[in-house]
Amino acid sequence: QKEVEQDPGPLSVPEGAIVSLNCTYSNSAFQYFMWYRQYSRKGPELLMYTYSSGNKEDGRFTAQVDKSSKYISLFIRDSQPSDSATYLCAMTRTTGNQFYFGTGTSLTVIP
Amino acid sequence: DVKVTQSSRYLVKRTGEKVFLECVQDMDHENMFWYRQDPGLGLRLIYFSYDVKMKEKGDIPEGYSVSREKKERFSLILESASTNQTSMYLCASSSSPGTGEKLFFGSGTQLSVL
Numbered sequence: 001q002k003e004v005e006q007d008p009g010p011l012s013v014p015e016g017a018i019v020s021l022n023c024t025y026s027n028s029a030f031q032y033f034m035w036y037r038q039y040s041r042k043g044p045e046l047l048m049y050t051y052s053s054g055n056k057e058d059g060r061f062t063a064q065v066d067k068s069s070k071y072i073s074l075f076i077r078d079s080q081p082s083d084s085a086t087y088l089c090a091m092t093r094t095t096g097n098q099f100y101f102g103t104g105t106s107l108t109v110i111p
Numbered sequence: 112d113v114k115v116t117q118s119s120r121y122l123v124k125r126t127g128e129k130v131f132l133e134c135v136q137d138m139d140h141e142n143m144f145w146y147r148q149d150p151g152l153g154l155r156l157i158y159f160s161y162d163v164k165m166k167e168k169g170d171i172p173e174g175y176s177v178s179r180e181k182k183e184r185f186s187l188i189l190e191s192a193s194t195n196q197t198s199m200y201l202c203a204s205s206s207s208p209g210t211g212e213k214l215f216f217g218s219g220t221q222l223s224v225l
Contacts, residue, residue: 008151032212043117043201043216088154092212097142097161099205099214103153 006102019076023089023102030091033065035074038086079109117217130189134202142205143185147198192224
């Protein structure tokens with residue numbers, strides 16, 4: 001079983017839609033959770049960063065962590081064509097140096 | 112903002128060539144990483160380094176070596192490039208565990224081995 005599972009999509013939505021992206025994980029020791037946006041042929045860009053459980057909002061983006069269910073989500077409100085990208089979730093423990101990634105969800109926002 | 116700089120965006124090499132991929136970070140991070148990214152396989156860790164001259168194998172170290180002579184610089188070496196090493200290579204850096212881990216990536220090097 002992979003440590004982090006993420007539906008690869010692809011996901012296609014109309015402009016203005018609310019997008020929900022999700023990851024599940026198996027290791028209860030994960031404490032730091034990240035979402036990355038990756039445009040085609042570019043490196044991943046850190047989008048959201050959350051420590052432990054709860055919500056974090058930044059503009060149109062909201063990250064949620066539910067540690068009891070081992071489930072994290074990224075919501076994008078009022079989606080724009082410029083949001084078309086692959087979104088990667090990542091997480092790590094408090095100790096140790098390794099990061100664990102989902103395989104990424106490909107999102108297309110249609111004008 | 113943290114900046115992780117990879118020396119090349121695109122590289123084309125011949126089978127059997129020795130290939131050097133260079134990475135520099137400007138945030139005094141202890142940890143540096145090399146990943147490769149392939150469609151359908153996601154990100155796979157090749158090597159990481161948690162200090163100067165220190166290195167640890169990741170999930171797929173075969174055919175690769177690394178060098179970290181200075182804190183800000185981490186190099187990936189393909190001793191004898193093969194076609195199955197055609198991939199996107201991503202360098203990343205982070206601060207020490209327990210200090211608020213955030214991982215920052217470079218813009219990537221798309222390597223083609225012919």
